[in-house]
Amino acid sequence: xxxxxxxxxxxxxxxxxxxxxxxxxxxxxxxxxxxxxxxxxxxxxxxxxxxxxxxxxxxxxxxxxxxxxxxxxxxxxxxxxxxxxxxxxxxxxxxxxxxxxxxxxxxxxxxxxxxxxxxxxxxxxxxxxxxxxxxxxxxxxxxxxxxxxxxxxxxxxxxxxxxxxxxxxxxxxxxxxxxxxxxxxxxxxxxxxxxxxxxxxxxxxxxxxxxxxxxxxxxxxxxxxxxxxxxxxxxxxxxxxxxxxxxxxxxxxxxxxxxxxxxxxxxxxxxxxxxxxxxxxxxxxxxxxxxxxxxxxxxxxxxxxxxxxxxxxxxxxxxxxxxxxxxxxxxxxxxxxxxxxxxxxxxxxxxxxxxxxxxxxxxxxxxxxxxxxxxxxxxxxxxxxxxxxxxxxxxxxxxxxxxxxxxxxxxxxxxxxxxxxxxxxxxxxxxxxxxxxxxxxxxxxxxxxxxx
Amino acid sequence: xxxxxxxxxxxxxxxxxxxxxxxxxxxxxxxxxxxxxxxxxxxxxxxxxxxxxxxxxxxxxxxxxxxxxxxxxxxxxxxxxxxxxxxxxxxxxxxxxxxxxxxxxxxxxxxxxxxxxxxxxxxxxxxxxxxxxxxxxxxxxxxxxxxxxxxxxxxxxxxxxxxxxxxxxxxxxxxxxxxxxxxxxxxxxxxxxxxxxxxxxxxxxxxxxxxxxxxxxxxxxxxxxxxxxxxxxxxxxxxxxxxxxxxxxxxxxxxxxxxxxxxxxxxxxxxxxxxxxxxxxxxxxxxxxxxxxxxxxxxxxxxxxxxxxxxxxxxxxxxxxxxxxxxxxxxxxxxxxxxxxxxxxxxxxxxxxxxxxxxxxxxxxxxxxxxxxxxxxxxxxxxxxxxxxxxxxxxxxxxxxxxxxxxxxxxxxxxxxxxxxxxxxxxxxxxxxxxxxxxxxxxxxxxxxxxx
Numbered sequence: 001x002x003x004x005x006x007x008x009x010x011x012x013x014x015x016x017x018x019x020x021x022x023x024x025x026x027x028x029x030x031x032x033x034x035x036x037x038x039x040x041x042x043x044x045x046x047x048x049x050x051x052x053x054x055x056x057x058x059x060x061x062x063x064x065x066x067x068x069x070x071x072x073x074x075x076x077x078x079x080x081x082x083x084x085x086x087x088x089x090x091x092x093x094x095x096x097x098x099x100x101x102x103x104x105x106x107x108x109x110x111x112x113x114x115x116x117x118x119x120x121x122x123x124x125x126x127x128x129x130x131x132x133x134x135x136x137x138x139x140x141x142x143x144x145x146x147x148x149x150x151x152x153x154x155x156x157x158x159x160x161x162x163x164x165x166x167x168x169x170x171x172x173x174x175x176x177x178x179x180x181x182x183x184x185x186x187x188x189x190x191x192x193x194x195x196x197x198x199x200x201x202x203x204x205x206x207x208x209x210x211x212x213x214x215x216x217x218x219x220x221x222x223x224x225x226x227x228x229x230x231x232x233x234x235x236x237x238x239x240x241x242x243x244x245x246x247x248x249x250x251x252x253x254x255x256x257x258x259x260x261x262x263x264x265x266x267x268x269x270x271x272x273x274x275x276x277x278x279x280x281x282x283x284x285x286x287x288x289x290x291x292x293x294x295x296x297x298x299x300x301x302x303x304x305x306x307x308x309x310x311x312x313x314x315x316x317x318x319x320x321x322x323x324x325x326x327x328x329x330x331x332x333x334x335x336x337x338x339x340x341x342x343x344x345x346x347x348x349x350x351x352x353x354x355x356x357x358x359x360x361x362x363x364x365x366x367x368x369x370x371x372x373x374x375x376x377x378x379x380x381x382x383x384x385x386x387x388x389x390x391x392x393x394x395x396x397x398x399x400x401x402x403x404x405x406x407x408x409x410x411x412x413x414x415x416x417x418x419x420x421x422x423x424x425x426x427x428x429x430x431x432x433x434x435x436x437x438x439x440x441x442x443x444x445x446x447x448x449x450x451x452x
Numbered sequence: 453x454x455x456x457x458x459x460x461x462x463x464x465x466x467x468x469x470x471x472x473x474x475x476x477x478x479x480x481x482x483x484x485x486x487x488x489x490x491x492x493x494x495x496x497x498x499x500x501x502x503x504x505x506x507x508x509x510x511x512x513x514x515x516x517x518x519x520x521x522x523x524x525x526x527x528x529x530x531x532x533x534x535x536x537x538x539x540x541x542x543x544x545x546x547x548x549x550x551x552x553x554x555x556x557x558x559x560x561x562x563x564x565x566x567x568x569x570x571x572x573x574x575x576x577x578x579x580x581x582x583x584x585x586x587x588x589x590x591x592x593x594x595x596x597x598x599x600x601x602x603x604x605x606x607x608x609x610x611x612x613x614x615x616x617x618x619x620x621x622x623x624x625x626x627x628x629x630x631x632x633x634x635x636x637x638x639x640x641x642x643x644x645x646x647x648x649x650x651x652x653x654x655x656x657x658x659x660x661x662x663x664x665x666x667x668x669x670x671x672x673x674x675x676x677x678x679x680x681x682x683x684x685x686x687x688x689x690x691x692x693x694x695x696x697x698x699x700x701x702x703x704x705x706x707x708x709x710x711x712x713x714x715x716x717x718x719x720x721x722x723x724x725x726x727x728x729x730x731x732x733x734x735x736x737x738x739x740x741x742x743x744x745x746x747x748x749x750x751x752x753x754x755x756x757x758x759x760x761x762x763x764x765x766x767x768x769x770x771x772x773x774x775x776x777x778x779x780x781x782x783x784x785x786x787x788x789x790x791x792x793x794x795x796x797x798x799x800x801x802x803x804x805x806x807x808x809x810x811x812x813x814x815x816x817x818x819x820x821x822x823x824x825x826x827x828x829x830x831x832x833x834x835x836x837x838x839x840x841x842x843x844x845x846x847x848x849x850x851x852x853x854x855x856x857x858x859x860x861x862x863x864x865x866x867x868x869x870x871x872x873x874x875x876x877x878x879x880x881x882x883x884x885x886x887x888x889x890x891x892x893x894x895x896x897x898x899x900x901x902x903x904x
Binding site: 036091092094155156157183196198200206207208209210212213214215216217218219220221222224225228229231232235237267276277278279280281282285290293294297298299301302303304305306307308309310311313314315316317318319320322323325327329351354360361397398399424425426427428 | 609648650652658659660661662663664665666667668669670671672673674676677680681683684687688689719728729730731732733734737742745746749750751753754755756757758759760761762763764765766767768769770771772774775777779781803806812813849850851878
């Protein structure tokens with residue numbers, strides 16, 4: 001049989017084995033692996049290692065200064081090498097009370113697996129493994145060489161990944177890379193070709209070593225107020241960041257990028273307004289404005305704020321401590337450390353030098369060439385399955401560490417996977433539609449088939 | 453014997469019976485009476501009722517919608533009637549581990565009774581009863597008529613007191629009132645002649661029914677930012693409240709009040725800066741500016757703020773909900789409900805009509821006339837015992853319910869008692885120096901003697 005003629009059988013194999021794939025996913029999801037709180041990490045690495053070996057790849061668990069990184073590989077028919085990247089750690093599941101099904105039970109509700117990690121990123125892992133297994137079962141080999149790297153610290157900023165990759169450059173050499181996901185699949189696959197950077201800062205203020213009775217609020221400084229005033233000086237109600245230097249390194253879009261951004265379908269604003277009970281979109285953005293804003297604008301976001309009494313009812317205190325978490329999504333070529341410095345300078349300049357700034361983590365923005373072979377293979381794979389080009393988002397919307405592969409290894413990449421906007425990654429009731437798991441696995445198979 | 457000639461004997465009686473007074477105080481303190489958690493309230497009311505009757509007053513336990521209110525009275529020599537107010541409930545004792553002696557054992561350590569309630573407010577109750585008993589033992593009658601009201605909900609905002617007082621106006625009619633305490637006695641008695649009001653608001657904002665992944669921070673509203681901007685629009689960094697109408701009802705100080713405020717000793721700023729590790733006082737206030745600011749300025753305080761992720765480390769979300777607690781200490785004649793309306797109008801005017809405002813607690817400011825007979829009697833009583841005028845704070849610093857007596861019954865009052873700044877009311881190791889209990893009882897006796 002000529003190469004590729006049996007591809008339909010591979011797709012059928014994926015379909016027929018979907019129940020096994022779902023139960024594989026449930027098994028991974030039932031093992032919590034929360035990197036922020038260091039829960040279940042070792043157990044998850046061991047479980048995943050044995051699952052990968054069962055799929056037929058040879059795999060190893062590599063120690064790092066942080067959580068172990070799994071690598072795996074298998075030779076294929078062509079000389080081309082395709083690198084896959086995923087992560088096995090997940091976000092915390094709080095507030096657990098908001099889940100319709102417990103976050104680590106991975107129950108099936110209405111044809112969806114409900115679990116922390118169901119999409120981000122365990123569903124993506126299973127979609128890759130299901131594709132590899134289908135090739136091995138039907139054809140006995142993969143179309144190209146496969147390398148796989150799965151880390152356990154993505155949700156805390158991948159502190160060990162760059163060092164590991166730089167130490168193992170040769171091990172990871174590849175002609176293209178499929179990154180974890182972009183959670184924007186609709187009816188056809190969506191590719192994103194880069195990532196936002198991230199500058200995550202913690203601002204802390206202590207005005208006293210106690211909280212005072214609020215009957216002395218006329219004479220003591222309040223740390224909550226100091227942080228409120230500092231933050232209000234940094235971004236206005238029209239979303240303009242007022243920090244000197246914040247926008248300095250933002251690159252203009254190239255002509256190709258502009259064309260690709262224009263091609264992206266308007267988001268369905270009305271649907272999201274209803275589903276998420278939005279008051280409105282930021283700045284009253286219209287559907288057709290949303291994609292460009294989403295993909296090309298940096299953010300200056302308050303991810304969290306607490307000061308004083310945060311329980312129910314009444315407690316009358318002047319807060320001696322306050323803390324805000326600032327999360328900036330950066331676009332090429334903003335630099336997280338420069339942004340941290342800009343924030344520090346701003347605070348100093350505006351009389352808030354008592355507010356301490358700590359960079360809790362950082363990653364760089366990066367983008368991949370839209371004309372690279374891996375991107376073309378992903379487009380052909382979409383044509384093969386759907387008779388249509390994949391949608392291309394020239395920039396990622398998330399802050400994945402794919403900049404390490406793009407910048408440090410020079411490997412072009414596309415990020416794609418099983419997630420959709422309704423997957424609620426990082427929120428309560430994260431879920432994966434079973435049909436999306438199947439379609440995701442088929443798409444991975446088609447990409448492997450095309451990348452030769 | 454002419455009236456008053458035996459007063460020295462009354463003071464001696466108090467001194468000779470100090471051990472009995474201490475053991476009376478221990479008995480009251482050993483009965484917990486925590487209104488917040490409803491522990492021991494009924495038992496305390498019964499115990500106190502029999503203690504008051506034993507002192508020679510006729511007393512009754514009055515039902516309310518909440519905790520019972522005790523009333524008592526006894527006829528005296530003159531036609532004047534003096535009303536006393538105290539409360540028998542106490543704050544919770546947690547954290548119990550921080551007490552050097554268990555909070556409800558009322559042990560004596562280094563000439564202090566260590567117990568929850570030892571000063572606030574059971575020590576004050578015993579000082580009143582000891583004075584009454586001394587008159588009855590030596591003279592067979594009190595110098596004036598005495599009425600007494602002791603409630604059991606002061607620590608939870610006195611929800612039943614106003615209704616009870618309004619229903620029993622006739623029963624409580626008096627020419628002057630001694631309020632519970634002001635816990636600022638130093639070497640001579642301190643009087644405070646009023647109370648701050650309190651307007652406690654909860655501001656809540658929901659921009660969505662979920663927290664979004666912060667990679668969508670360019671397109672979704674963030675509830676944390678909305679509250680930050682709203683709050684920053686309400687008070688500037690120089691502590692000016694920018695809400696229309698906030699200061700409208702603030703009364704200027706009278707000439708007498710100005711003089712009294714000027715007489716108050718500067719606070720020891722350096723000591724507090726060291727003890728509380730302050731960066732500085734608000735607005736760089738100097739020691740001599742602190743009392744005036746503390747006593748005469750209303751506050752607009754953030755008692756608490758939380759939005760988004762408030763745990764340790766990193767979580768990247770756009771917060772769909774945010775909440776701030778605002779606690780305003782009001783001065784005469786600000787009105788908590790009007791302040792709530794001003795805040796609502798401000799939010800509406802500034803485009804924040806999505807932020808909901810709820811009034812969680814309110815009470816009114818009030819002040820007593822410094823020239824009232826009861827104040828003069830307190831000053832004469834201080835002269836009689838110490839050869840000096842009592843210190844007068846024309847306004848209270850806390851938000852006690854004395855406004856009910858001042859505003860609704862029109863009875864002038866002075867708040868004074870056995871407490872000092874080191875009594876640690878509301879904290880672990882609340883205490884009362886035995887000598888202060890004795891001096892407090894003598895001062896109560898002297899006030900009764902002078903109020904004729």
